[in-house]
Amino acid sequence: xxxxxxxxxxxxxxATFLGxxxxxxxxxxxxxxYMAKIVGQEDFVYVWTLGEEGLGDEQDKLVTIDVNxxxxxxxxxxxxxxxxxxxxxxxxxxxDDRRFLWAGGLDSNKIFIFDVHTDPAKPxxxxxxxxxxxxSGGVVGPHTFxxxxxxxxxxxxxxxxxxxxxxxxxxxxxxxxxxATHWNPTDEDLRGATKSGKYxxxxxxxxxxxxxxNAMFTSSFTGWTNYMMDFGTMLGDGEAMKRFGNTVVKWDLxxxxxxKVLDVPGAPLEIRCAWQxxxxxxxxxTALTSQIWLIYEDEDGEWQSKAVxxxxxxxxxxxxxxxxxxxxxxxxxxxTFMDGKTRYFDISDPFNPKQTYEKEIxxxxxxxxxxxxxxxxxxxSSLLDNWDKKGEAxxxxxxxxxxxxxxxxxxxxxxxxxxxxxxxxxxxxxxxGLYGMKRPYExxxxxxxxxxxxxxxxxxDVASID
Amino acid sequence: xFKVLLxxxxxxxxxxxxxxxxxxxxxxxRQGVYLAPGWGKLSFEAPPAGxxxxxxxxxxxxxxxxxxxxxxxDLADLIENKISILSFIYRTCxxxxxxxxxxxxxxxVGDKLSDEPLLKDKLRLITLSFDPAADTPEVxxxxxxxxxxxxxxxxxxxxxxxxxxxxxxxxxxxxxxxADGVSEDGIQRKFSHLLRVYxxxxxKQVRNIYSLSFLHPDILINDVKTLLMEQEQQTKDLAATx
Numbered sequence: 001x002x003x004x005x006x007x008x009x010x011x012x013x014x015a016t017f018l019g020x021x022x023x024x025x026x027x028x029x030x031x032x033x034y035m036a037k038i039v040g041q042e043d044f045v046y047v048w049t050l051g052e053e054g055l056g057d058e059q060d061k062l063v064t065i066d067v068n069x070x071x072x073x074x075x076x077x078x079x080x081x082x083x084x085x086x087x088x089x090x091x092x093x094x095x096d097d098r099r100f101l102w103a104g105g106l107d108s109n110k111i112f113i114f115d116v117h118t119d120p121a122k123p124x125x126x127x128x129x130x131x132x133x134x135x136s137g138g139v140v141g142p143h144t145f146x147x148x149x150x151x152x153x154x155x156x157x158x159x160x161x162x163x164x165x166x167x168x169x170x171x172x173x174x175x176x177x178x179x180a181t182h183w184n185p186t187d188e189d190l191r192g193a194t195k196s197g198k199y200x201x202x203x204x205x206x207x208x209x210x211x212x213x214n215a216m217f218t219s220s221f222t223g224w225t226n227y228m229m230d231f232g233t234m235l236g237d238g239e240a241m242k243r244f245g246n247t248v249v250k251w252d253l254x255x256x257x258x259x260k261v262l263d264v265p266g267a268p269l270e271i272r273c274a275w276q277x278x279x280x281x282x283x284x285x286t287a288l289t290s291q292i293w294l295i296y297e298d299e300d301g302e303w304q305s306k307a308v309x310x311x312x313x314x315x316x317x318x319x320x321x322x323x324x325x326x327x328x329x330x331x332x333x334x335x336t337f338m339d340g341k342t343r344y345f346d347i348s349d350p351f352n353p354k355q356t357y358e359k360e361i362x363x364x365x366x367x368x369x370x371x372x373x374x375x376x377x378x379x380x381s382s383l384l385d386n387w388d389k390k391g392e393a394x395x396x397x398x399x400x401x402x403x404x405x406x407x408x409x410x411x412x413x414x415x416x417x418x419x420x421x422x423x424x425x426x427x428x429x430x431x432x433g434l435y436g437m438k439r440p441y442e443x444x445x446x447x448x449x450x451x452x453x454x455x456x457x458x459x460x461d462v463a464s465i466d
Numbered sequence: 467x468f469k470v471l472l473x474x475x476x477x478x479x480x481x482x483x484x485x486x487x488x489x490x491x492x493x494x495x496r497q498g499v500y501l502a503p504g505w506g507k508l509s510f511e512a513p514p515a516g517x518x519x520x521x522x523x524x525x526x527x528x529x530x531x532x533x534x535x536x537x538x539x540d541l542a543d544l545i546e547n548k549i550s551i552l553s554f555i556y557r558t559c560x561x562x563x564x565x566x567x568x569x570x571x572x573x574x575v576g577d578k579l580s581d582e583p584l585l586k587d588k589l590r591l592i593t594l595s596f597d598p599a600a601d602t603p604e605v606x607x608x609x610x611x612x613x614x615x616x617x618x619x620x621x622x623x624x625x626x627x628x629x630x631x632x633x634x635x636x637x638x639x640x641x642x643x644x645a646d647g648v649s650e651d652g653i654q655r656k657f658s659h660l661l662r663v664y665x666x667x668x669x670k671q672v673r674n675i676y677s678l679s680f681l682h683p684d685i686l687i688n689d690v691k692t693l694l695m696e697q698e699q700q701t702k703d704l705a706a707t708x
Contacts, residue, residue: 150640150677255518436658
């Protein structure tokens with residue numbers, strides 16, 4: 001059964017909290033706590049996909065894959081929606097009511113808002129925002145789309161003054177109207193924040209919140225000049241390699257004011273905050289230094305940062321990318337791009353993560369989305385158009401696995417090159433039940449049963465309908 | 467008396483105790499359900515009024531609604547010239563972190579107004595049902611009386627004639643509501659909806675939207691004060707330019 005939860009704090013929906021059977025909970029665990037949640041098996045994964053030159057229609061597109069094992073279309077691409085041209089498609093995020101999916105282009109700065117509620121199997125392009133840079137006052141590279149109540153918080157990666165890493169958070173209403181820009185604190189203008197270490201670089205990347213602590217966190221990557229540069233060229237450019245973020249900023253969520261700049265050197269990327277109601281901490285990983293960092297509230301109520309584990313062999317720069325925390329806060333999946341591996345860390349002691357499992361998923365690896373019960377995990381391959389590997393090593397895939405607690409088992413995969421789709425990037429889950437709809441194939445089965453029962457009754461037999 | 471009785475019953479049903487609200491841990495009610503922050507003490511200090519800005523989120527919309535006398539009025543008229551807190555509910559909602567939470571928080575805000583004479587005449591509370599079939603004007607009147615008792619809080623309990631009448635208002639506020647079930651006796655409709663409460667300024671502009679995380683009387687009161695301080699400053703600035 002799938003049902004929309006009536007409230008926003010994810011801490012309130014865990015099976016143990018509600019005393020509900022634990023068999024039916026599912027949702028990706030990296031979504032905003034303000035968002036409507038799926039309970040049960042997800043029906044779709046929407047993959048925001050970069051168009052590739054010389055492949056298919058060459059356009060960025062939203063690819064819909066049927067992932068419900070009960071569906072006759074299980075494992076198949078059931079819809080593609082091209083948006084016209086290539087924009088450096090990257091990340092996406094649902095509005096808090098989960099009726100719309102916002103997806104950004106890091107190069108064109110366009111934001112595409114897809115209607116996913118009218119027909120969840122066939123998203124439609126609802127609106128395109130092409131004034132992001134102008135409205136925001138010069139923010140470039142719309143990256144993370146993070147739902148707050150009735151609005152969308154968007155992180156930038158860059159700015160239009162120097163195309164470096166200094167950037168801001170930009171707030172839009174759910175209707176797609178600009179609300180406000182909140183610039184990241186820098187040495188020149190800390191905006192009231194406290195600089196706790198060496199850095200106040202003003203860079204941006206991801207955003208996550210812990211509403212119960214009135215806390216919001218942003219991480220820091222690099223600007224347009226770097227993320228649009230050829231990866232090999234950039235690695236050989238000493239000056240370019242200096243232009244990466246080294247900070248996580250703690251903000252006052254309600255007032256949107258930066259409060260404390262924490263040193264997290266080496267480009268901290270994705271932030272994942274703990275779900276359990278009294279776990280006041282978040283994790284991030286550093287792309288260049290290959291470490292897991294803990295952002296935590298100490299006994300005095302002060303927010304601190306601490307490197308708590310290495311990922312692989314940092315000297316080989318495995319390049320940690322996406323991470324995903326389990327809903328019980330006991331596990332953290334960490335993907336590394338260069339060796340194409342996923343690693344599972346036991347984080348039951350958040351100060352001492354221990355790697356317990358690893359598996360090579362492909363020649364390169366970036367994103368993961370896992371179900372709320374942790375039993376299903378989906379992976380995609382692409383990082384950035386100019387950073388993905390070249391030639392045969394540039395595998396582009398969507399892979400669906402089940403996790404039995406000890407190992408990942410491949411269920412099916414979609415070759416995005418063979419299907420002429422492009423480079424597979426971020427995934428988001430969809431479900432009919434979010435919108436009060438029945439799955440069409442189940443509705444047909446019910447109708448068939450009712451018809452059969454009617455016929456049986458007419459012939460005098462006793463029939464029961466489940 | 468009605469009011470005291472209502473919340474005594476509610477507190478008993480939730481098994482709340484004062485100690486449940488201490489510290490930063492979230493309080494639990496009966497059956498281990500975690501209660502929204504609005505039910506207890508805020509686990510952080512509410513940012514001081516006037517220390518922050520509340521940018522304009524949207525223009526608030528009107529629409530034909532029914533008051534407790536059954537008269538048709540326009541929501542746009544009710545939200546004019548006062549700061550308003552607008553809540554969408556259905557009366558038979560039994561989700562402790564849903565409609566009962568918003569009604570309780572608005573009631574606490576109303577209670578605090580007696581200690582805030584400067585706010586009292588400048589704030590209006592509005593509760594609008596999205597279940598017109600069950601929540602008739604008579605039902606909403608009874609519901610309102612059970613909450614307000616003898617209180618003089620400016621609180622309007624509204625409904626509409628039909629689902630067709632409430633839909634455009636819900637759409638205008640992007641209030642997601644899905645009728646997806648019925649009560650055990652098969653009579654009452656049940657709804658899934660995101661809890662949303664809207665803070666609207668005197669110019670009919672939405673200045674904040676609360677879901678359960680920040681739906682707390684301390685936050686709401688400080689946000690209202692922030693809007694009043696902003697208005698006061700604008701008045702001073704205008705006078706200075708003349």
